[in-house]
Amino acid sequence: MSSVIIYSVVTMSVIAAFAAMILFFVAKKFRVDEDPRIDEVAALLPGANCGGCGYPGCRGMAEALVAAADQGDISSLLCPPGGLDTMSAIAGVLGFAAVTQESTIAVLRCQGSCEHAPSKLTYQGPQKCAVAHVVFAGENGCAYGCLGLGDCVSACKFDALSIDEKTGLPVVDPEKCVSCGACVKACPRHIFEMRPKGRKDRRVWISCMNKERGAVAKKNCAVACIACGKCAKTCPEKIQAITIENNLAYIDTKKCIACGMCVPVCPTGAILATFEPPKPKAKEVAAVQAETADNAAVKG
Amino acid sequence: MSANHKLIVSLSPHEKGQDSTQKIMWTVAIALLPALLAGTWVFGLAALKVTLLAVIFCVGLEYFVQRFMLKTEVTVSDGSAAVTGILLAFNVPAGIPWWQLLVGSIAAIGIAKMTFGGLGKNPLNPALIGRVFMLASFPVHMTTWPVPMQNLLSLGVDGKTSATALGMLKEAKGALSTISLPNHMDLLLGKIGGCIGEISAIAILIGGIILLLRKVITWHIPVFYLSSLFAFTGVLWVMNPGKYADPLFHLLAGGAMLGAWFMATDMVTSPMTVKGQIVFAVLGGVLCGAIRLFGAYPEGCSYSILIMNAFVPLIDKMMKPKAFGKEVNYGGQ
């Protein structure tokens, strides 16, 4: 065998042995002892690192869960994309009973579409809601309504939001929404809200954020809430889920039973539901319309 | 709302200066006309043909890539591809075959510009990348220069070739007494062999002055590049006039003038601050001289500019303008 080969083999072997020794010592000295449960929990999490849980990535959530498990209670933590299945599996690994938290979905509380709230101005500038919000009230004049430039769409990592071309408003895809809350944070006007999906996917909400007086609000948008109070009066006495504050009605999700009786009663159509609401009797409708007309005349 | 329009609402400023990318590109194209005329005068219609082909190829390629490959907005109307085409043509001999020119255009537009994201995003000068690509791929054709002032009306060139001034210099290998270099007047006017656009120093100078007057470029890059080249070659010439050509020769010969006025000043690939531009130009001039005098190639201008292009992000980062208020010049409290 040539001396070159012998020397090469010897040299490389010595280098390899040396390197192996260094690696061994370093691995021992700088070893981080981690609770093995963190790895187990992290494996169960979706791995999307969306931050919807409020922790930095799935690893951060795993660490928080293990820490909470040591404290004795993991019920305050929820991975929205993972959902109840994931949380139950994690609970099992950590030695808890299955977690029960209501699943939620993002809801847009505005109906200021191109048809209902026609644009009176032209906005020129970066197509970002955060910027347009600083410039003016909006092309349709409502200072509380959706600007339609899609900051929410850009923020959604799960492709659950898109701007409807006809209405100019964002639409939530219920199949894809994982309730991470990114859209809620992205919207400069806080129009999105996380509301419970509801039993059998039934939910009702006031689709308006306008806090101006009814007459003023209607000038900009045909389906604005005018705070007439009909919905609050129609809501059954035992439930009382609707409150009127600052010229705006709001349905409390904890109390609402999604009966849908408030929907047809609203004179402007500001209340939306995910199901077909019960038809009110003709007499009731007439009474509501008469009273609404009276109120409008008084308030002026 | 006024009678005719929905009112526009936007953030300030509500006024805009008159300059635009398009206007700049058109001005550069016009400034290149004297050099094109000089090239056509010396090499005939072949030069015009090559230039036109290069423009068509470059514009066509950009259109093709944007419309069919990337499926984004087509921006050929901003004129930048056309200018790249003209500059690419100026860097090749008038006898270059059309298909080699096409390969060069693909390198210039397709590789050097569009792969990086289009206008404004390329780190290296596209025309120079095209030329360098062609030089590496087709060394024979790229160094076969037609004899000047012959066969002016034919669209092709005949087989006879001549050498360029720098080619002669390199061949002499340091024994200047054995060759007769073209004199300065020939170099200035363009009665020499070479690439289409680089031969007439005075035509390029006229173009450069047009750019200065229209405020497309500032004087720093061309002046510092040429001064640095002059100084570098000048020092060596003073030390050994028998071995090195005089600095004025170096300024006028080869692509130094074209490079200093039109290639190094390309906005996209040059530094954004004056301080940075000076550093860029000085180092570029030295590099050009070094490659010419000590390197294997007779001409170093393209490489010097490309190498400095690669340093531009670093130069930009280091040469930021002085912050207002950084220096405390009031101690009255």
Next chain:
Amino acid sequence: MKLKTFSMGGVHPPENKLSAREPIQALPLPKEVAIPLSQHLGAPAKVVVNKGDAVKVGTLIAKGESFISANIHSSVSGTVQKMDEVMDASGYKKMAVIISVEGDVWEESIDRSPDLKRECKLEPQQIVEKMKEMGIVGLGGATFPTHVKYMMPPGKTADTLVINAVECEPFLTADHRLMLERTQEILVGVEIMMKAAKVDRALIGIEANKPDAIEVMSRALTDFQGIEVIPLKVQYPQGAEKQLIKALLNREIPSGKLPLDVGCVVNNVGTAFAIYEAVQKNKPLIERVVTLTGKNLAKTANFLARTGVMANTMLTALGIDMPADTAKLISGGPMMGKAISSLTIPVTKGTSGIILMDAKEARRHKAQSCIRCGRCITVCPMGLSPYFLKILADKDQFEVCESERITDCIECGSCAYTCLATLPLLDHIRYGKTTVMRLARERSQK
């Protein structure tokens, strides 16, 4: 003779001082005014009148309660109708006091005689009190409550009063006309301000495109001590206070600091006039000169308008209609003013001008790719790199924005004005800047 100017950056937009020869005319009173409660930087004033109250010109209708706030006085005589939200230049509705106008009765304490009152016997502290009482705010556009500027923190003193008579924005001519027509009053006001700031030197900076004003003001200086008129090169933004101090005194205000940190107090020349009227004539700030202008207007004017009057009454007073081709309305100047959604907004203490732009002028060309020409860096008066700040703000890189000194941006608009690719640089920089400032506030609150 080389004119003084600031050393870095700046642009020169066309001056368009179409109304420079129009003398100041009083705007006729309307039937109703809507006086906003927030006409100044800082907290809105708290209303002190009720529905049905009778008010005269100069009656206090809202009091500034916080440290940075200002009083608001009625600009008309009549009856308070109600409080309501009214659209203003910010693009949003703000609370205002609606007063129906009856006659033009002024408060008895106000001296309405036109004679020049030269002597001021008040002490500096009393002058500052008077500024506060009379609701004086900076009339250059920023509307900072003036009395706060003169309440210097212990340890900080001034040696120079700088009067900003530059009016570098195109189209605006309010300050120009004021200098031509009210020269003596302005100079007495400057004297009073020098007393309040305890300085014996005042520099009045005027851009060289107002040679008549420079002439008139310089000639009047013979009666006054310690005041100088300095002509300045016509360069935007000469009137920005940092650039103005650099041009006049060659002092640079460090990042995040105020003029007082380099020994200066800066005020607009219109504010000097308002201070004269407040201190010598006991007149609160209830009216100001507003330029109505635009290339398409048949007539332009400089109106002395009461606060709360709707801007569209200016067109009516001139007897002209809004040109059919109008596509943009601007409150302020074209470089830093606000685009408004209609002329049915009230004139406030900060309204320096109303500009009507036609479609061609107002049109923003489509933004193209940045070609790294570097002109935005060359023109930035603060030594920033606007192209880089835009990229950072776009990508939400707010920490890097902060380290790149995005908060130093004075929002002058020179970068966007110059950009070859028509990029809306300032829009993005503003987004980055407001987010960085919000994050900094949140950090300091934790």
